[in-house]
Amino acid sequence: MSDTRRVVLDALADGTVSGPALAERLGVSRAAVWKQIEALRDEGFTVESTDVGYQVTDVPEYGGSAVAFGLNAPVSVEYHDSLGSTNDRGRELAxxxxxxxxxxxxxxxxxRGRLSREWTAPSGGVWLSLVLRPSRPPAHVPLFTLAAAVATTRAAREAGVPAEIKWPNDVLVPGGDDEGDRGDEGDALGRGGRKLAGILTEMEGEADRVSWLVVGIGVNANIDAASLPPEATSVREEAGDVERRLFVQRLVEEFYALRENADAVLPAWREHSATLGQRVRVETPGGVVVGEAVDVVHPGALVVATDDGEVTVHAGDCEHLRSV
Structure with missing residues (x-):
């Protein structure tokens, strides 16, 4: 999206604005303003010409300009009807x-998801990647993943879905039948619920700084259960269809608010956690850790109380264990 289009959208989101005022703000002719207004109409906006100026009376259901209209976050939006991977495109832009x-x-x-797992992403979902250049060392990158999980959970809860977070980056809906999965210890192995959303963070950087960061967020929004894996669910299945334009706006705004206040990320994550207090099994590069998840600490590591004492896990594949 061009800077000119974003300025026009921001001005119209504030209310009725005259053509001369827009032309002055943009430093262009009134004819150029009219061209931008016509382009918005072509995208599905209803823009009325009144005695005092232009006024938006209806917004398209979805799309780049629709999401940008009224968005309270410092981002530009690039929209595609269909794309191989928003993360791949984000990497190109970065x-x-x-x-x-x-x-x-x-x-x-x-x-794709974590560990190169396939991720079903049909039409009707929210498939989003945020391209960032944070002034932080690579060791702090997990905070951005946790912030994305919190932002997604908050947006889902506002849509009526009782979402929770499984460490580190899965957004789940509690419940469901997990009895078919059995752990090595004879316990029933639960995912903690049905998967609503996942997050995949990728980065490039040096030892002391991040060059760029791409935070990919996939949410099963307005999707039928028949189009999803059996262990997954959607906003549609849990609470009915959501207005995706507003869902994305809420998610992005929450993420940017947390990005500007890193100290708020861990408390917010703890508040929405499905993992803390659970008996877990975490597969890590150094082996398997089994015990009770008791805390999450900077920059997003899980603290597990095992029979041999507390273990801090920085990366791993976590599963919730239920005693039989």
Whole structure:
């Protein structure tokens, strides 16, 4: 999205604005303003011409300009009807020097999750990647993943879904039948609920600084259960269809608010956690850790109380264990 289009959208979001005022703000002719207004109409906006200026009376259901209209976050939006992967596109933009871009797609045809797992991403979901250039060392990157999980959970709860977070980056809906999975200890192995959303964070950097960061967020929004894996769910299944434009706005705004207040990330994550207080099994590069999840500490590590004492896990694949 061009800077000119974003300025026009921001001005219209504030209320009725005259053509001369827009022309002065943009430093362009009134004819150029009219061209921008016509382009918005072509995208599905209803823009009325009144005696005092232009006024938006209806906004498209979804799309780049629709999400940008009224968005209270310093990002530009790049929208695609279909895309292989929003994270792949985000990496391309980051390599070209971009920052604070939200890459959004109606569907992904090459989506992926953690550990290169396949991610089903049909039309109707929220498939989003945020391109960032944070002034932080690589060791702090997990905070951005946790912030994205909190932002997604808050947006889902506002849509009526009782979402929770499983460490480190899965957003779940509690409940469901997990009895078919059994752990090595004879316990029933639960995912903690049905998966609503996942987060995949990728970065490039040096020892002391991050060059760029791409935070990918995939949410099963307005999707039928038949189109999802059996262990997954959607906003539609849990609470009915959500207005995706407003859902994305809320998610991005919450993420940026947390990004500016890193000290608030861990308390917010703890508040929405499904993992703390649970008996867990975490597969780590150094082996398997089993015990009770008791805390999450900077920059997002899970503290597990085992029979041999507390273990701090910085990375791993976590599963919730239920005693039989």
């Amino acid at each position: 390599a070209a020097g971009a920052a604070d871009v939200a890459v959004l797609a109606d569907e992904q045809v090459g989506g």
